[in-house]
Amino acid sequence: MNIGEISRETGLPAKTIRYYEDIGLIAPDRGDNGYRRFRERDLHKLNFLGRARALGFTIEDCRTLLALYEDETRASADVKAVAEDHLHRIEEKIADLKSMRDTLRHLVNACAGDDRPDCPILRDLGDA
Amino acid sequence: MNIGEISRETGLPAKTIRYYEDIGLIAPDRGDNGYRRFRERDLHKLNFLGRARALGFTIEDCRTLLALYEDETRASADVKAVAEDHLHRIEEKIADLKSMRDTLRHLVNACAGDDRPDCPILRDLGDA
DNA sequence: ATAGGGCTTCCAGTCACGGGAAGGTCAAGG
DNA sequence: CCTTGACCTTCCCGTGACTGGAAGCCCTAT
Known part of the structure; x- marks a missing residue:
């Protein structure tokens, strides 16, 4: 998936998705042309972030929550x-x-x- | 009054008062040494601003309100x-x-x- | 003369993006 | 083959209302 498609899927603006990569919340692959390539896992994370942000959590809260989410022993x-x-x-x-x-x-x-x-x-x- | 004194009087940080001057909400005089000299009128305006901000009005709202406040024919x-x-x-x-x-x-x-x-x-x- | 406090300006950072410029990439149509 | 237009990239600036800090001048007291 390119950024446009995942943007439509998640409802998050492409700008926001790039920003989330910038600050290290997600780390999508890159194709040979330099385009970001999003996988199922990124989609999942972005939906998580979208919902957490909608509940008013700060970005730093989101970072913490994502880490806990991915830590099976939390x-x-x-x-x-x-x-x-x-x-x-x-x-x-x-x-x-x-x-x-x-x-x-x-x-x-x-x-x-x-x-x-x-x-x-x-x-x-x-x-x- | 220097900025320190008016800051104590109004409860507004000196930084905030300088900022309000920067954006044209107040226009205090200057002494020969370059220090701002605040008068009764400035004190009054700053108190007005402090109360308006405490009610959550934006700075632009405050600008409008101050103008109305000073307009006797509003x-x-x-x-x-x-x-x-x-x-x-x-x-x-x-x-x-x-x-x-x-x-x-x-x-x-x-x-x-x-x-x-x-x-x-x-x-x-x-x-x- | 010096120490301290107060004052000045200017620059950078905050938070979570959004706008827009300059330019590379891709698929379709003529 | 060329063009068009949609898509993608990075980079930089702006938002609101300040806050922090650096570098340097001014004033008073000792």
């Missing part, structure tokens, strides 16, 4: 630790965003949104 | 539009993160987290 505790850390980070982010959302909602609701200049949003941002 | 509708857009973006982000969180929680709960290699997290990421 302990599931190691995988769980990575996932739990990530889960906590996500929960923190949600909490931060919720607090922003609540403040913003409050301000937006308080603003008349007409052609007059008076605005509680700017008043809130502006005063000490 | 329409509050313009401010509200910026804030509502941002609110929607935040709500989308929260929804995305929640869906990640739910999937992750599910997987984490299903994982034994012991020294055995079998792991539903990896199984989920790995299979088509």
Whole structure:
């Protein structure tokens, strides 16, 4: 498979696939013409990466997870630790965003949104 | 005020304040020695920026908001539009993160987290 | 005179790619 | 045989909003 085909298969942009090779997440073969040649194993890895990224894991998390995935003697505790850390980070982010959302909602609701200049949003941002 | 003092006053890192000058959000005076000299007006603007950034507004949003803030003839509708857009973006982000969180929680709960290699997290990421 | 802290500019790095240029390769059609 | 157009290659720059660090000037106190 050339990069175009595997890109269609995995749904990952060709740019992303080349990037993943650059940083050592995958290592496809090369044909005589210099084109990358992807095998079943690469397809599998790229799908793995796509799903892990969709869950918000960082690239470094993905690197760790891939290594664990390929290590038949891994302990599931190691995988769980990575996932739990990530889960906590996500929960923190949600909490931060919720607090922003609540403040913003409050301000937006308080603003008349007409052609007059008076605005509680700017008043809130502006005063000490 | 020198940059160190205004940094303490506003809670913004000096680096950030210089950056805001670079991109034209503020324009402090300069003393004979080349040092930035911040006035009341700069302090006010920087506090405004700090609060807007804390609410998650982008720098470009902040630029717009600052301009509206300084325009006595603004329409509050313009401010509200910026804030509502941002609110929607935040709500989308929260929804995305929640869906990640739910999937992750599910997987984490299903994982034994012991020294055995079998792991539903990896199984989920790995299979088509 | 020197030590220290604060200030200046400039350059590079972050994260995970995306855009685009310049050029090689391949299969089909005239 | 030549051209066209789709595909592939590498390389470099840009993103957002800073952060870190180097090299060097300024100011005050000892």
